[in-house]
Amino acid sequence: MPKQSPIPDEVDQGFWDACNEDRLVIQNCTACDRLQQPPMATCYQCSSGASLEWKQMSGRGFIYTYAVMYDTPVPLLFEDQPFNAAVVGLFDDNGDDSGIKLLSHLPGTPLDDVPMDAEVMVEFEVTKGTGQKVPEFRVVG
């Protein structure tokens, strides 16, 4: 599906650069060993900016929930309505829920036939505006 191209800023540049390399990274505070998303200038927990890094994720996750959008505000998506819009939870290194969430249109999943809790894997989609890649998730298994 078409998407707007995200314009990176100085806080989230690392995330989007990694997407362009087909890698999913999430901001991590090494002092707290805590992921955070969306990215921030400092760690939410310890307020340190110096201990933030980009942590490579496996790209695996699960469908936490979803809705079918019939009333999108984005003109670029008008023609594609209705469409699935899911909240995906990312797994951590141990395969547990990391608490981090991203949105997805679930490419390959039929409209409103979304398997809750199903495992998904990240893939990357090129957006037309600038060519910036964005993460998307496809049901696996």
Add this chain to the structure above:
Amino acid sequence: MAPEVQEMPTSWFRTAEGDGVWEGKAKTVAVGVGVSPTDRRWDSDPQTSLGAYALIAARRAIEDAGVPPDQIDGLVVVQSTTTGRAGWPQPWPDGRDVPAEMAAAFKATDDDRDGIAQLSAQWVMNNLPELSNLKFVMHAPGDTAPALVAGCEGIVRGLASTVLVIRGWHNFSGRYYVGQGEARGDTISGGEKWTTGWGVVGVYPEATRFQRYLHKYGKRKEMMANFVVNSKKNGLNFPEGFFAQNRPDDVVTREDYLTSRWLAKPANLYDADMPIMCVSSFLLTTPERAKDMKQKPVYILGHAQSTVRPRSLQHTLEESEEGAARMGRLYQEAAGISVNDLSFENMYDGYGMFHLLHLEGLGGFAGIGRGDGLEYFENEDISNDSKYPISPSGGNIGSGRTRFWLHVDSIQQIQGRAGARQMKFPAEVGISAATFPHSGVSLVWSATP
């Protein structure tokens, strides 16, 4: 000389568990209520502007209480009046002229959007000259509930003895969000890139929490129908509300609800409120001063604020449930009551799902626990004739987006002047709260100290 306008200190909110009963318990009462006419949108007439409606509401509250205006020594106003999301759309569109007639009709401030797209305390003071003895003037953040907290805390802290609270909403032509701000164009910047970038906005977070709720507890979306029908019915019995005034024949049936168009499935049009223009005002004072006023005093037993920060992109269902449960503990502690003391609940319903989670967090109102609400809506009497009325005000869904019908109704129910909405069983103690289950402020109202 008019007093300086203060900003409400965040320390005035009661946020921590273990603080015990509120020291201001039953030291303040609500006596008068005033509500302006309602409109779907502003028609650019100064006499139907936000400012004009604020003056109407304020004077109605003063008249309702029967207090001479020069005895009012406190004023609390909510400055933001948008029915959309703060900052999007902008308070006033770039390049759009403010109608010149406004300047002729009212005493302006140095911001010409005042009285149209925002409401400052200074604008109110400029145009309500009868408030001649103010010594405490404050802007409250966000909404009616914080403003009522500011009003009663101002009294408890000895800053004033009789406070007028004003909260208004403007609504202009055009649709919010759609094709506006970051949604337009081929690129997207700022925080919206993580959400709007996938084409979602507005009802989406609530729709997804509702989806998770249905999955988690094995419920069906149809089980919300009776709640919406009941709220719509209560709204038509609310003479101050939008639908009673403007669409009195707009009865919504279960069938209407089940066939309504989707916004973000499983949320449909009737799960959402409708933006309107309207202003409310409340007259708060001490029990001693209330003896000389017209209406029965309604005691404020306590207030509480519950806030849970989302771990990631948006609040999860579990975070919302945590916030609602925390509110359930906080209000009981602050007011020194148990959930069994509540005669009614007027929790927020800007989306119907909010009400469900708020209700389940109250601590067992009508025996309702987590995951029980839809079953209760489906199988029990939730009307105002029942032992446990559910949202007797009808809330935002029943009367339009204001977030204050719940407070107005709580006061009127206890005063016994809710008219066709009046509860069958005695309204002794009630709770109202807004906005979200994960971030809200509640007040506990009572017929007695």
